[in-house]
Amino acid sequence: xTKETTSAQRSRNTTLRDVAKAAGVDVSTVSRVLKxxxxxxxxAETRQRIIEAAERxxxxxxxxxxxxxxxxxxxxxxxxxxxxNPVFASAILGAEAEARxxxxxxxxxxxxxxxxASVLERVSQSSLIEGVIIASFDEDDSLRQSIAAxxxxxxxxxxxxxxxxxxxxxxxxxxxxxxxxxxxxLGHRRIGHVxxxxxxxxxxxxxxxxxxxxxxxxxxxxxxxxxEAGYDPERVPAAVDRLLERKVTAIHAATLLTGAAxxxxxxxxxxxxxxxxxxxxxxxxxxxxxVYPEITxxxxxxxxxxxxxxxxxxxxxxxxxxxxxxxxxxxxLAPGNLVVRGSASSLKI
Amino acid sequence: xTKETTSAQRSRNTTLRDVAKAAGVDVSTVSRVLKxxxxxxxxAETRQRIIEAAERxxxxxxxxxxxxxxxxxxxxxxxxxxxxNPVFASAILGAEAEARxxxxxxxxxxxxxxxxASVLERVSQSSLIEGVIIASFDEDDSLRQSIAAxxxxxxxxxxxxxxxxxxxxxxxxxxxxxxxxxxxxLGHRRIGHVxxxxxxxxxxxxxxxxxxxxxxxxxxxxxxxxxEAGYDPERVPAAVDRLLERKVTAIHAATLLTGAAxxxxxxxxxxxxxxxxxxxxxxxxxxxxxVYPEITxxxxxxxxxxxxxxxxxxxxxxxxxxxxxxxxxxxxLAPGNLVVRGSASSLKI
DNA sequence: TGCCTCTGCGAAAACGTTTGGGCAACTTTC
DNA sequence: GAAAGTTGCCCAAACGTTTTCGCAGAGGCA
Numbered sequence: 003x004t005k006e007t008t009s010a011q012r013s014r015n016t017t018l019r020d021v022a023k024a025a026g027v028d029v030s031t032v033s034r035v036l037k038x039x040x041x042x043x044x045x046a047e048t049r050q051r052i053i054e055a056a057e058r059x060x061x062x063x064x065x066x067x068x069x070x071x072x073x074x075x076x077x078x079x080x081x082x083x084x085x086x087n088p089v090f091a092s093a094i095l096g097a098e099a100e101a102r103x104x105x106x107x108x109x110x111x112x113x114x115x116x117x118x119a120s121v122l123e124r125v126s127q128s129s130l131i132e133g134v135i136i137a138s139f140d141e142d143d144s145l146r147q148s149i150a151a152x153x154x155x156x157x158x159x160x161x162x163x164x165x166x167x168x169x170x171x172x173x174x175x176x177x178x179x180x181x182x183x184x185x186x187x188l189g190h191r192r193i194g195h196v197x198x199x200x201x202x203x204x205x206x207x208x209x210x211x212x213x214x215x216x217x218x219x220x221x222x223x224x225x226x227x228x229x230e231a232g233y234d235p236e237r238v239p240a241a242v243d244r245l246l247e248r249k250v251t252a253i254h255a256a257t258l259l260t261g262a263a264x265x266x267x268x269x270x271x272x273x274x275x276x277x278x279x280x281x282x283x284x285x286x287x288x289x290x291x292x293v294y295p296e297i298t299x300x301x302x303x304x305x306x307x308x309x310x311x312x313x314x315x316x317x318x319x320x321x322x323x324x325x326x327x328x329x330x331x332x333x334x335l336a337p338g339n340l341v342v343r344g345s346a347s348s349l350k351i
Numbered sequence: 352x353t354k355e356t357t358s359a360q361r362s363r364n365t366t367l368r369d370v371a372k373a374a375g376v377d378v379s380t381v382s383r384v385l386k387x388x389x390x391x392x393x394x395a396e397t398r399q400r401i402i403e404a405a406e407r408x409x410x411x412x413x414x415x416x417x418x419x420x421x422x423x424x425x426x427x428x429x430x431x432x433x434x435x436n437p438v439f440a441s442a443i444l445g446a447e448a449e450a451r452x453x454x455x456x457x458x459x460x461x462x463x464x465x466x467x468a469s470v471l472e473r474v475s476q477s478s479l480i481e482g483v484i485i486a487s488f489d490e491d492d493s494l495r496q497s498i499a500a501x502x503x504x505x506x507x508x509x510x511x512x513x514x515x516x517x518x519x520x521x522x523x524x525x526x527x528x529x530x531x532x533x534x535x536x537l538g539h540r541r542i543g544h545v546x547x548x549x550x551x552x553x554x555x556x557x558x559x560x561x562x563x564x565x566x567x568x569x570x571x572x573x574x575x576x577x578x579e580a581g582y583d584p585e586r587v588p589a590a591v592d593r594l595l596e597r598k599v600t601a602i603h604a605a606t607l608l609t610g611a612a613x614x615x616x617x618x619x620x621x622x623x624x625x626x627x628x629x630x631x632x633x634x635x636x637x638x639x640x641x642v643y644p645e646i647t648x649x650x651x652x653x654x655x656x657x658x659x660x661x662x663x664x665x666x667x668x669x670x671x672x673x674x675x676x677x678x679x680x681x682x683x684l685a686p687g688n689l690v691v692r693g694s695a696s697s698l699k700i
Numbered sequence: 701t702g703c704c705t706c707t708g709c710g711a712a713a714a715c716g717t718t719t720g721g722g723c724a725a726c727t728t729t730c
Numbered sequence: 731g732a733a734a735g736t737t738g739c740c741c742a743a744a745c746g747t748t749t750t751c752g753c754a755g756a757g758g759c760a
Contacts, residue, residue, distance in 0.1 A: 015746095017745095017746055017747085018746065018747065018748095019746080027709075027710085028709070028710045028711080029710095029746090029747085029748095030709080030710065030711080030712090030748080030749075031708085031709060031710075033747070033748060033749085034709095034748090034749090037748085043706095043707060043708055043709080044707095044708065044709075045707090045708065045709090048708080048709080063746085063747075064419075064745090064746050064747070065479050066415050066418050066419045066424065066479060066745085066746080066747090067419050067715090067745070067746035067747040067748090068746080068747055068748075069415050069715095069747090070413075070415045070416050070419055070715050070716070070717090070745090070746080070747070070748095071714080071715050071746080071747045071748045071749085072715085072747085072748065072749095073715080075415065085434065085440045085443060085444060086437055086440045086441070086444075086636075086637070088435055091434045091435045091440065092435065094434060094459075095434060095435075095461065098459075098460075098461055107458065108459075109456065109458055109459075110443075110447075110457075110458075110459045111447075112444065112447055130414050130415060235637065235640055235641045259637065259641055262641040262642065263640075263641040265643070266641055266642050266643035266645075267643070269643035270643050270644075287435075288435070288584065288608065289638060289641075291584055291612075292584045292608055292611040292612040292615055292638075292642075293611065293614075293615050293641075293642050294614070294615035294616070294618035294619050295619075296615075364716095366715095366716055366717090367716060367717065367718095368716080376739075376740085377739070377740045377741075378716090378717080378718095378740095379718080379719075379739080379740065379741080379742090380738085380739060380740075382717070382718060382719085383718090383719090383739095386718085388719095392736090392737060392738060392739080393737090393738065393739075394737085394738065394739090397738075397739080412716085412717075413715090413716050413717070415715085415716080415717090416715070416716035416717040416718090416745090417716080417717055417718075418717090418745095419715090419716085419717070419745050419746065419747090420716080420717045420718045420719090420744075420745050421717080421718065421745085422745080
């Protein structure tokens with residue numbers, strides 16, 4: 003079997019020099035023609051010859067050499083705290099598509115137990131990465147320092163940070179409000195909120211959305227109706243129990259995962275969903291449709307978030323540094339639509 | 352338009368030359384010392400000076416330049432058909448950790464609607480990627496041709512392919528059997544199988560595991576007890592209905608997702624799980640614990656799969672081509688343990 | 701004819717590494 | 731005390747691009 007593995011015997015790729023030789027011109031000319039240089043100044047005839055030769059020899063520019071020369075690797079990095087979280091998976095997907103469309107390559111790095119700092123540190127000194135998208139949970143100073151030290155353009159996603167930090171996030175406050183309003187429209191008055199991590203951007207925003215929707219409907223956003231569970235399904239039962247003590251008829255969960263756990267716990271207690279308690283969630287995903295009842299939830303444009311992030315990043319890359327401050331650096335994406343399924347119904351009196 | 356690339360104002364990284372100047376030696380000496388060259392021949396004193404200078408200047412070798420020179424980019428690529436599938440997410444996680452530990456960078460690419468071919472095509476001519484891990488669903492010829500044309504070492508994961516193809520997969524046949532045997536041990540005799548994609552590696556293997564466990568227990572592996580649902584939750588209800596007609600008392604689902612959908616559908620029909628029907632699944636994941644009842648399943652070493660894949664790939668990279676054929680190129684990972692939760696119980700007569 | 705401006709292209713210097721080949725000085729050997 | 735071997739380092743040529751500079755020749759203008 004022809005099993006050529008090591009780089010040593012791998013056939014050499016065709017280079018600029020090969021094309022130049024084939025077309026009978028200098029490498030510089032080939033480079034210019036193939037790059038479609040603006041001030042290109044070549045005869046149509048020569049250009050034709052070069053293009054044909056390149057075609058025939060299947061020439062592809064070596065990205066390494068190009069990057070070395072231009073200090074532009076056309077490579078972006080996205081740092082995520084976890085990949086199994088559907089929100090991040092979806093964001094990565096969107097970012098990858100956008101990056102690919104723009105001729106960039108997207109690298110994925112994981113920030114398990116705060117290792118983002120080390121990743122960024124490695125990035126900072128190598129010229130491999132042109133820009134970074136950061137989706138890390140960490141909001142402490144170490145990460146922020148790493149970001150600053152990195153000395154590369156970046157955009158933060160999934161949260162908005164104070165200061166002049168470019169961010170793109172979903173307006174989860176609004177998303178929350180939509181879900182809660184749906185419950186109100188169904189006649190519910192005592193609506194509990196299983197909160198995410200309070201103190202963090204999304205946790206706070208979602209809680210606030212609940213609060214605003216309640217207030218807007220003239221209902222009391224009683225803090226007693228909020229029970230924090232973070233992103234941890236293990237903490238959901240206790241939270242739900244507390245809410246049940248408060249005689250809620252509906253529960254609004256801050257994440258799809260905790261929402262599913264909420265329904266599971268209600269079932270465990272022998273309660274019917276939505277017969278006894280209605281449940282509404284946030285973020286739409288396969289998970290919402292493999293439980294019974296299927297979950298009513300409001301979609302989040304997480305994939306768009308990825309798209310927008312690389313769009314912003316690439317814009318930033320193409321701009322001289324002084325112009326960078328001119329555009330509004332934070333983008334808050336409108337939430338998606340309410341997807342009505344089976345986990346919420348009108349209040350039976 | 353002013354084409355002022357941002358790189359202009361970004362501070363230049365410290366280079367080999369800077370270190371050389373600081374230490375008062377030649378760049379070549381610095382290079383050798385820092386690489387810990389085997390036949391290094393430098394005085395301890397000089398070496399000390401160089402190391403200190405490098406430390407002080409925070410020198411990090413430019414991976415681009417190194418790759419250009421050595422044709423070794425220390426970059427691996429993993430091609431996955433979907434990232435939201437927990438199996439792949441977990442495999443990526445494992446692969447990334449192993450790659451990082453070995454000083455490699457792992458790139459992730461998506462093979463949405465068969466775009467892997469184009470990804471591989473781009474790879475083939477650039478010297479950026481040293482080796483590829485392929486987890487694509489596609490088993491048609493176009494992908495296989497792209498792989499061959501790529502002319503780079505690779506390993507296929509999540510399935511074993513015929514021929515001399517290096518593969519690492521989980522022994523899902525054995526995993527299946529474990530789950531089915533658990534049901535048998537609980538007293539079940541009529542056990543249905545909600546199959547994955549029959550005709551594909553994993554679909555077949557899991558079905559075969561069910562069959563073998565049934566036969567081993569002296570039960571009839573009646574083909575009527577098998578209903579295919581692929582990986583698509585939408586197809587689960589019909590499959591479950593068919594199984595119910597066959598009077599099964601337990602269902603073994605080929606994937607966690609379809610298993611969850613199975614439970615959901617049973618609930619929808621007003622059946623109790625595991626009171627009326629027991630359900631056992633494969634692959635352990637958060638999802639198994641946010642539904643009620645929590646799902647009894649057998650763990651799959653998907654993360655190990657990623658680990659092993661890069662281990663094999665890196666071994667391959669370091670070997671002369673003739674030695675490559677010596678080691679057994681396919682690795683079948685033993686399944687994990689049965690995780691008993693609440694979705695299966697002993698048969699009530 | 702002399703001068704100037706375009707055109708079309710080549711020469712060569714980078715980018716930051718790695719690496720083979722050398723060359724002194726110093727040590728051993730006879 | 732000279733030949734031979736060792737040690738410690740430097741020189742320079744790559745790797746495959748991009749890009750600045752410059753140089754011939756062609757044409758325009760006086």
